[in-house]
Amino acid sequence: MPRICLVLATATNETVEFLSHCYTTPEIRGWFQPCRQVSPKDIREEVGTADAKRKLTFLVKEDGLPIGYAYARYVSALNHHEIGVTLTPSARGRGIGSATHQLLVNRLFGEYQARQLIAYVSTRNEAEKKALLHCGFRLEKTLRQAGRIGNEWHDLAIYGLLATEPPS
Numbered sequence: 001m002p003r004i005c006l007v008l009a010t011a012t013n014e015t016v017e018f019l020s021h022c023y024t025t026p027e028i029r030g031w032f033q034p035c036r037q038v039s040p041k042d043i044r045e046e047v048g049t050a051d052a053k054r055k056l057t058f059l060v061k062e063d064g065l066p067i068g069y070a071y072a073r074y075v076s077a078l079n080h081h082e083i084g085v086t087l088t089p090s091a092r093g094r095g096i097g098s099a100t101h102q103l104l105v106n107r108l109f110g111e112y113q114a115r116q117l118i119a120y121v122s123t124r125n126e127a128e129k130k131a132l133l134h135c136g137f138r139l140e141k142t143l144r145q146a147g148r149i150g151n152e153w154h155d156l157a158i159y160g161l162l163a164t165e166p167p168s
Contacts, residue, residue, distance in 0.1 A: 006058040009047040067091040080116040097131040123155040132159045
C-alpha cells in the first residue's frame, strides 16, 4: 500500500520546479482548470512567504515522491478556507484524491482550527465531487455557468464542510 502524505511546501528548487510543471501542464490541470504561466519567482513567493493562516500550499507525496499539490486559502470576508487538490495523471483513479482530501481536512480542522471548508468544483468533475462527498462535504449550491475555460462556460458546484460536523 503506498504511503500518502501532505508536506507543507517550502520554496526549494524541487518544489518550485514541480509546482511550475503542475501549473503549466494541461494533462495535470485537466480541462476544468486553466493552465497558468507563473514565474519561478512568483511560486517561491507563493509558497515561501505566504501567511500560514491565509494561504497554504502542500505537496502531495506518495512514497516520498511528489504526485500533486493541495491548497487552502483563507477568505476572511466569508470566514472559510477554500480548498483544492490537483494530482498528476498517474496518481488518479486509485483513491489518492479521496485520501488527500481527508488529510487536508484533518490538517485544517486540527492544526489550523479552520471553521468551514469550501470547494468550488466543476459539475463535470466527477472524481472531485466523489472525493469531497467521501470526506463528508455537502453540496451547498450550484452556480450556473459561473466557470469559464477558454470559450466554454460550465456550472460550478459549491461543497462545504463544517468543523462541527461529524467526521466521515
